[in-house]
Amino acid sequence: MGTRGHKGLAVGVALAVAVGLGGLPRSAEAFRKVQPGQPAPEFALKTVDGGEVTLSAHRGKAVVLSFLRQGQGRSTKAAKALMEVAARFGDRVAVVGVVVNPGDGDAKAWAEGLGVSYPVALDTGQEVYGAYGVLVAPSTGVIDPDGVFVEEVGGYTAGFADEVRRLVAQALGEEVEEEPTPEETAKPEARKLAERHLQKAKLLAKRKMTEKALAAAREAVQADDTFGEAHELLGLWLLDASPDNADEAEPHLRKALEQNPRSTAAKVGLARVLGIRGQTDEAAALLEDAARLTPKPERIYYELGRIYEGAGQYEKAVGAYRKALERLLR
Amino acid sequence: MGGKRLGAVLGLVVLLAVAPAAAAFKYVEVGQKAPDFALKTLDGQEVRLSDRVGPKALAVVFWATWSARSKPLLADLVELYRERKDQGFEIIAVNVDHEQLEGEARAAVEAAAKDLPFPVVVDEGLATYYAYGVVATPSLALLDETGTVRYALASYSTAAKRDLRDAVDALLGIHEEAAPRFAVKKRDYVPPKKATLHYQKAQVLIRRGMARKAVRDLERAAKIDPKWADPRVLLARLYLERAGKRPRYLEKAEAVLREAREIQPRHVQTVGLLAEVLEARGKHDEALAAAEEALRIEPAYTPALVVKARALRSLGRPEEAAQAVDAALELDPRNPRVLAEKGEVAAALGRWEEAAGAFRRAVELAWKARGEG
Known part of the structure; x- marks a missing residue:
């Protein structure tokens, strides 16, 4: 059918991003209405302690704007991680938390429970949320001292604070290579090395230099075999490069799942392996399971359709594609 | 989440709903400035629309080798161009064959474009195609000397050939009798200010992803002015978006659309x-x-x-x-x-x-x- 294993690494990355995989450089969908290089929309919001916070008041500083959902674990973690960013850059940065669901409970109590020192604002009418086109919480954007949107970080993952720190440094025009923070020094040497390899691999993948990206990702997992994210990307990229790589991809995807049993991307990858081997039913079961666990199952239904289509079960393929389309075309 | 998606969709719908009959493009209507673009010719030279605006008539034509009707349109444009060039008629042909034009596909486009006497640019990634919201290939937008779209054409037929020629001639000031049909139509209906304010507020709300609130303003605008179609059409789109959950919105959509159809x-x-x-x-x-x-x-x-x-x-x-x-x-x-x-x-x-x-x-x-x- 000539469409499987087709479009190089871009699809793998897009897929991984869409299903909420950890640690990717950015989620292209975190802010739908703001692009890097564009002016960030102005806002004025009340804070939980009765003050007001605006974007323009922070001209001259880098601004970290983080959309948080009260009561959500990942938002809590992101909010706390941003304390570290605030401490690191002092008065060169203004961190602003925005609660996107102030009506879902006592937002003031939740914000106070975070124990953060930066302002936490309430987006009561979800106006700022709408203006930035935020899709999921947490979503964090970095704005430079001139009010220009620099980049976004979707979700919360282990590398979240590092990523935001790097973007703030970029926004301030400071050296991106930074002195290691206590967290980094505490990390085993092996993981640090592996992270460097993976960083390089992602850059190469972005430039569609498939073979080199694969080599760098292999070095990452060699340096640290417990690095789930590297296993996951390596597995997905191998599959994107060619279905013939299914055997090599499988152990990496399984290791990724061991490290992060909830990873939808790894499940999708594993299902593709099973599909390639003709184990259609097992693949389908895995995907149906993954679809239940994600709020955006379109990609998963799409993969399910691909697997049925590849197995010649066209009627079932139609059913799966329809489910994806229902959500995409409403 | 639904509200966000709705907002994103409706950001574009706002433009759509107010477009007059010519429907070659979803996001560009007759009477509007054509969105600028900068695209490369097959041999790599950049052509920027805003640099080319200025002759009395400038045609921007979206075409593809896979589209059967592109060929006769281009052939007729070559003929028209040869006849009318000296009077101020220029053409930019935008190829929309593929997102990425490579290999054989590129060779096919090069062959088709070889004898065209006007610039042929390639819409890399189809960004311009999507920005205009082309609904049919081929499509053509005819711009006046200010870059305003004065005539739009979707697909191509024998009847369209005459229309196109008349539209070009009208802009060039030839055959005055053809002109009235293609003069830019001023919106002949001016709604009361209060209705306009509600309508504009609704547009802002939709752009901000607050479609739910926009419904109220549109309903008010429609009520204040029973002779104005635009708020009704936009309202129908909002109703239709919400109908997935509440079927009664379909009834409401039908009712306002029937009113809008009476009006225009x-x-x-x-x-x-x-x-x-x-x-x-x-x-x-x-x-x-x-x-x-x-x-x-x-x-x-x-x-x-x-x-x-x-x-x-x-x-x-x-x-x-x-x-x-x-x-x-x-x-x-x-x-x-x-x-x-x-x-x-x-x-x-x-x-x-x-x-x-x-x-x-x-x-x-x-x-x-x-x-x-």
């Missing part, structure tokens, strides 16, 4: 949308009639062809549905809704393999369109 009967989007609502309400016969009415106004209006196919399928006439959807596919092969309907028609005919292929393509295109939109 030859507005293709209004009639096309009415067909869509009727089909969603299960009134397949009426939907079919409305779709055909829309197609009489604009035969290349693909959304109406899709509704026509859907209605025919619902009426148990899948062979005729296949004809309608294939016509839509020829005009707009990258529209996910067209591909989805193609899949449904193939499924209705029991051609499951073909159906699966069409649906897969529909999903892939829906993602692409989202990325752009």
Whole structure:
């Protein structure tokens, strides 16, 4: 059918991003209405302690704007991680938390429970949320001292604070290579090395230099075999490069799942392996399971359709594609 | 989440709803400035629309080698260009064959463009195609010396040949008698200020993703001014978006669209949308009639062809549905809704393999369109 294993690494990355995989450089969908290089929309919001916070008041500083959902674990973690960013850059940065669901409970109590020192604002009418086109919480954007949107970080993952720190440094025009923070020094040497390899691999993948990206990702997992994210990307990229790589991809995807049993991307990858081997039913079961666990199952239904289509079960393929389309075309 | 998606969709819909009859583009209407673009010619030279604006008439034509009607349009444009060049007629041909033009596809475009006496640019990634919202290939926008679209053409037919020539001549000041048909129509209806304010507020709310609040303002604008179609059409779109959860919104959408059609009967989007609502309400016969009415106004209006196919399928006439959807596919092969309907028609005919292929393509295109939109 000539469409499987087709479009190089871009699809793998897009897929991984869409299903909420950890640690990717950015989620292209975190802010739908703001692009890097564009002016960030102005806002004025009340804070939980009765003050007001605006974007323009922070001209001259880098601004970290983080959309948080009260009561959500990942938002809590992101909010706390941003304390570290605030401490690191002092008065060169203004961190602003925005609660996107102030009506879902006592937002003031939740914000106070975070124990953060930066302002936490309430987006009561979800106006700022709408203006930035935020899709999921947490979503964090970095704005430079001139009010220009620099980049976004979707979700919360282990590398979240590092990523935001790097973007703030970029926004301030400071050296991106930074002195290691206590967290980094505490990390085993092996993981640090592996992270460097993976960083390089992602850059190469972005430039569609498939073979080199694969080599760098292999070095990452060699340096640290417990690095789930590297296993996951390596597995997905191998599959994107060619279905013939299914055997090599499988152990990496399984290791990724061991490290992060909830990873939808790894499940999708594993299902593709099973599909390639003709184990259609097992693949389908895995995907149906993954679809239940994600709020955006379109990609998963799409993969399910691909697997049925590849197995010649066209009627079932139609059913799966329809489910994806229902959500995409409403 | 639904509200956000709705907002994103409606950001574009706002433009759509106020567009007059010419429907070659979803996001560019007659009377508007044409969006600028900078694209490279086949030999790598950049052509920027804003640099080229200035002759009395400038045609921007979207074409592809896979589109059967592109060839006669380009041939007639060459003829017209040779005759009218010296009087101030210029052309930019925008190739929309593929997202990435490489290898054999590129060679085919180069061969087709070889003898064209005007610049041919390649729409890399189809960004311009999506930005204009081309609904049919070929399509043409004719700009006056200020860069304002004065005439738009979707697809191409023998009748269109005469229209195109008249429109060009009208802009060039030749054959004055042809001019009135193609003069820029000023909006002849001026609604009361209070209604306008509500309408504008609604547009702002929609852009900010607050479609729910916009409904109230549109309802007010419609109530204040019973002779104004625009708020009714926009309102119908909002109702239709919400109808997934509450079917009674379909009834409301039908009612406001019928009012809008009374006010401006030859507005293709209004009639096309009415067909869509009727089909969603299960009134397949009426939907079919409305779709055909829309197609009489604009035969290349693909959304109406899709509704026509859907209605025919619902009426148990899948062979005729296949004809309608294939016509839509020829005009707009990258529209996910067209591909989805193609899949449904193939499924209705029991051609499951073909159906699966069409649906897969529909999903892939829906993602692409989202990325752009």
